[in-house]
Amino acid sequence: MAHLSDSPDRYGLVSRVFHWGMATLLAAQFLSAAARWGLDRENAVRETLWSYHTTLGTTLFLLVLLRGVWGLANISRRPPHSGRMGQAAKLGHIALYLLMVIVPTLKLLSAAGGTRGFSYLGIQIFPAREVEIAWLSSFGEWHGELGWILALMIIGHIAMATVWHHLIRRDDTLRRIAG
Ligand code: HEM
Ligand code: HEM
Numbered sequence: 001m002a003h004l005s006d007s008p009d010r011y012g013l014v015s016r017v018f019h020w021g022m023a024t025l026l027a028a029q030f031l032s033a034a035a036r037w038g039l040d041r042e043n044a045v046r047e048t049l050w051s052y053h054t055t056l057g058t059t060l061f062l063l064v065l066l067r068g069v070w071g072l073a074n075i076s077r078r079p080p081h082s083g084r085m086g087q088a089a090k091l092g093h094i095a096l097y098l099l100m101v102i103v104p105t106l107k108l109l110s111a112a113g114g115t116r117g118f119s120y121l122g123i124q125i126f127p128a129r130e131v132e133i134a135w136l137s138s139f140g141e142w143h144g145e146l147g148w149i150l151a152l153m154i155i156g157h158i159a160m161a162t163v164w165h166h167l168i169r170r171d172d173t174l175r176r177i178a179g
Contacts (some may be wrong), residue, residue, distance in 0.1 A: 004076055005077060006074040006076055006077045006078045008078070008079055008080060008081075008177045009079065009172075010072070010076065010080065010174070010179070011078070011080065011174070011176055011177050011179075013179075014070055014176075015067075015070065015071070015074065016069065016177060016178075016179050017061070018066075018067040019177055021063075022060065022063055022064070022067065022100075025056060025060055025101075026154070027061070027064070028052075028056060029053065029056050029057060029060060030147075030151050031049055032049040032050050032052060032053040032056070033053065033144075033147060033148075033151075035049035035050060035052070036049075036050050041045075054107075054118075055120065055121065057107065058104065058108070058120045059102045060079075060100070060104060061076070061101070061104035061105065061108065064100040064104075065101070065102055066098070067126060067157065068097060068101070068114075070099075079176050084092070089160070092153070092156075092157060092160075095152070095153060096153060096154070096157060099146060099149065099150040099153065100150065102146060103143060103146050103147045103150055104141055105135075105139075106139045106142055106143045106146065107139075107140050107143045108139075108142075109136055109139040109140070110136060110137045110138070110139045110140025110143070111126055111140075112126045112136055113126055113129070113132060113133035113134070113136025113137040113139075114126075114129065114132055114136075114137050115129050115130070115131070115132050116128055117129070118156075162174065163172050
């Protein structure tokens, strides 16, 4: 069990699988968003990439909840973050978590209030409504913008891990999560 859980000198297997698995899925999610934003409506690549956006987005929403529960269960054992930079890193991670929860939640709330209904893996989650609940639907307006802010924060996070920690300070930060 010991290697599954986190410890002060490294992240355990479960946290690492969550971290790298979700990083890969988020990359695919941003690829679909970028295709929607950058390619013409008739483009077949855009169609293909966009076709999985809501399913993958809902999967990411469920995964981040599980990851958060696992993170909280391991919070007292995780690698410590000391000093000002450490506290800033901690705040950065909390912000990443918040956005990973908020971005899909906004769209799910708007689907709950919409007239089209919403299904996930063939299971109906929200039935189609005859009349839209406007205040619920309006939550979706912030989804795209906050999604791109999350993408920028992830770029900053990757730069800190690779350039600052691995190349400049040459410390163990990247190894603790890489395994
Ligand atoms: C979608 C992409 C990513 C997201 C959302 C993300 C998010 C996070 C979060 C929330 C943590 C805190 C530990 C945890 O709860 O899992 C973390 C840790 C870490 N991540 Fe990422 N990450 C991403 C991609 C990457 C990539 C590509 C790298 C490196 C090339 C990286 C390097 C690290 C390192 C080194 C840590 C440990 C930091 C420390 O102990 O202070 N991450 N990441
Ligand atoms: C972590 C999960 C998610 C991320 C990172 C994400 C990211 C994004 C981004 C960046 C855009 C903007 C694309 C553009 O500029 O054209 C977007 C648009 C969109 N997303 Fe997501 N998304 C996620 C989850 C979801 C979920 C769960 C749903 C549906 C239930 C969804 C439905 C949509 C729709 C319909 C749009 C089109 C624009 C709009 O109506 O606002 N997304 N997404």
